Every structure is written in C-alpha cells, then in structure tokens.
Amino acid sequence: MSADHAHALPAGVRPPTYSHFEDLAQQEESEKLGMWAFLITEVMFFGALFTAYTVYRNLYPEAFMLASSHLNPTIGGANTLVLIVSSLTMALAIRAAQTAKYRQVVWLTVATMIFGATFLVVKYFEYMEKYDHGLFPGPTMFRGEQFGEHAGGARIFFSIYFAMTGLHAFHMIVGLGIMTWVLIKARKRYFTPERYLALENVGLYWHFVDLVWIFLFPMLYLLGAHVHGIEH
Amino acid sequence: MASNTDHGAAHGGGHHILPIGIYWGVFTALVVGTILTVVTARVDLGHMNVVVALVIACVKALLVILFFMHVKYSSKMVWLFASAGFFWFLLMIAFTMQDFVSRSW
Numbered sequence: 001m002s003a004d005h006a007h008a009l010p011a012g013v014r015p016p017t018y019s020h021f022e023d024l025a026q027q028e029e030s031e032k033l034g035m036w037a038f039l040i041t042e043v044m045f046f047g048a049l050f051t052a053y054t055v056y057r058n059l060y061p062e063a064f065m066l067a068s069s070h071l072n073p074t075i076g077g078a079n080t081l082v083l084i085v086s087s088l089t090m091a092l093a094i095r096a097a098q099t100a101k102y103r104q105v106v107w108l109t110v111a112t113m114i115f116g117a118t119f120l121v122v123k124y125f126e127y128m129e130k131y132d133h134g135l136f137p138g139p140t141m142f143r144g145e146q147f148g149e150h151a152g153g154a155r156i157f158f159s160i161y162f163a164m165t166g167l168h169a170f171h172m173i174v175g176l177g178i179m180t181w182v183l184i185k186a187r188k189r190y191f192t193p194e195r196y197l198a199l200e201n202v203g204l205y206w207h208f209v210d211l212v213w214i215f216l217f218p219m220l221y222l223l224g225a226h227v228h229g230i231e232h
Numbered sequence: 233m234a235s236n237t238d239h240g241a242a243h244g245g246g247h248h249i250l251p252i253g254i255y256w257g258v259f260t261a262l263v264v265g266t267i268l269t270v271v272t273a274r275v276d277l278g279h280m281n282v283v284v285a286l287v288i289a290c291v292k293a294l295l296v297i298l299f300f301m302h303v304k305y306s307s308k309m310v311w312l313f314a315s316a317g318f319f320w321f322l323l324m325i326a327f328t329m330q331d332f333v334s335r336s337w
Binding site for chain 1: 255256258259273275285286288289297299306309314325328333
C-alpha cells in the first residue's frame with residue numbers, strides 16, 4: 001500500500017511558494033481570485049445572451065411561450081438533475097482531496113465525468129429531434145408553419161435556445177477535457193490536503209456551468225408549461 | 233508533523249473542510265428546487281410565473297455559490313469578486329430593459 005502513496009506529498013510538506021508572493025496562503029488566495037476573475041468574464045459572456053433573451057422575450061411573449069412548449073420539460077428536468085448530481089460529486093471530490101481519501105478523489109472524478117457526458121448525450125438527442133422537426137434556425141432548416149403569425153418570434157426563440165444551450169454544452173465539453181487532466185493527476189495522488197487548489201478551481205468552473213443551466217432550464221423549457229391545449 | 237493542525241486558521245478559512253452533511257443538504261435542496269420549478273411552471277400564475285421561476289433559480293444559484301463554491305467560507309476579496317460579476321450582469325439587464333420596457337409608454 002505504501003507504494004500507492006508515492007506521489008502524495010508527505011504530511012506537512014507544502015507546494016512551492018513563488019518568490020513574488022509573501023507566503024503560500026497569499027499565493028493560493030491569488031490563484032483563487034484569478035479563477036473568480038475568469039468566472040466574471042464568463043458571466044459577461046453568458047450575460048450578453050441572457051440580455052438578448054430578456055429583450056426578445058419581452059418583444060415576443062406569445063411566440064416564446066409557443067416555441068418553448070416544443071421543448072420537453074421532462075427531459076430538460078431530468079438533465080437538470082443529472083447536472084446537479086455531477087456538481088455534488090465534484091464538490092465531494094474536492095472534500096475527498098482535503099481529507100486525503102485518494103481513491104475517492106478518483107472515483108468521484110469519474111462519476112462527475114460520467115454525469116457530465118450523460119448530460120451531453122441527452123442534449124445531442126434533443127438537438128437531433130429539434131433538427132428533424134424543422135426547428136433548427138438555419139436559413140433553410142427552419143419550418144415555422146405550425147407557429148403561424150408567431151413564426152418570426154419562434155425562430156428567434158430557437159436561435160437563442162441553440163446559442164445558449166450550445167455555448168453551455170461547449171463549456172461542458174471543455175469541462176470534460178479539464179476533468180480528464182484531473183483524473184490523470186488524481187490517479188497519481190497529486191491532490192492532497194496540502195495541494196488541492198487546482199482541483200478547487202476546476203470545481204469552481206464546473207459549478208459555474210451548473211449555475212448557468214439552473215437559469216437556462218426554467219427560461220427555455222417551462223414558458224409554455226402552464227398553457228393547456230398547446231400541441232407538443 | 234503537528235503543522236497540519238493550525239493551517240486552517242492560518243489560511244483565513246481557505247482550507248475549511250465542510251461537514252459532509254452540508255453537501256448532501258444542499259444537494260437535496262437543489263433537487264427539491266428543481267421539482268418545485270417544474271410544478272409551479274404548470275400552474276397559471278400570470279405574470280407571477282416568471283417571478284416564481286426566477287426566485288427559485290436564484291435561491292438554487294445562491295446555494296451553489298455559497299456552499300459548493302465555498303464562497304461563504306472564503307475571504308472578503310472572493311466575496312467582492314463573486315458579487316461584482318453578478319452586479320455587473322444586473323446593471324446590464326436593468327439598463328437595457330428600462331429602455332425596452334418604456335418604449336411603449
């Protein structure tokens with residue numbers, strides 16, 4: 001068993017402190033703040049799309065309601081739960097590193113990746129279905145006859161739907177790439193109670209992507225849920 | 233080897249290890265929130281549908297930020313960074329919508 005611990009830092013040994021920091025605490029605080037600064041740019045990135053959504057929903061409320069009812073709330077809700085579970089396993093992976101449970105870090109990382117991948121697979125089938133039903137907002141792909149006078153607004157809804165969920169899915173794919181790195185490092189017991197800040201920062205990214213979806217789900221899937229008699 | 237015992241305090245809570253129950257509690261709240269979102273969306277509340285959906289989403293987001301992202305146990309600087317992003321976002325929505333909403337007045 002002792003060979004398993006070969007790559008873990010011995011108790012009390014800390015990662016190197018770079019010369020421009022006063023001590024390790026200041027260095028780690030800076031690394032964390034750097035991650036938050038990146039997340040602020042992410043808020044701005046998604047924020048522009050959220051603003052576009054708000055403006056167009058305000059301009060075309062009926063069309064958004066009709067178009068939204070073409071999305072399946074059961075599938076969207078199930079996918080929301082999948083993402084929440086992946087956030088839990090991510091948070092627990094960091095806690096496992098904090099408490100030196102190295103095997104747990106590995107399998108919780110794998111679990112997080114599996115749930116993330118599940119989300120993307122479900123999203124793929126949702127996209128395909130929308131494409132087949134002529135709801136993809138391309139120049140020739142969008143057939144909006146079922147929306148009648150609301151076809152224009154519905155087309156904008158689906159443009160925003162694909163842009164926002166697409167950007168979100170892209171972040172998930174990037175996240176899976178980063179998690180692959182985490183997995184390789186975790187298998188070598190790189191993340192220890194003394195050195196887990198990189199894992200914590202990956203966690204911040206993963207939770208942020210989850211945050212975006214927490215808002216996307218009700219905004220996109222549930223607008224028409226209370227209107228009875230809408231054809232699915 | 234006693235150096236492990238004091239570093240939590242030395243890092244100003246940066247290495248705070250939360251009880252595992254907090255993670256499960258937040259997870260349960262997030263699941264309940266998701267179910268509540270779907271249930272309330274099926275009831276016709278008029279203009280209140282939007283408000284209810286956003287309030288639930290904001291509570292869920294706050295739970296993720298405070299506990300999963302450890303902001304509750306982070307330094308004031310992290311608090312400032314985290315709130316700055318969302319404050320900027322609210323400014324953008326508010327200033328854009330004061331134009332769009334008032335155009336028909």
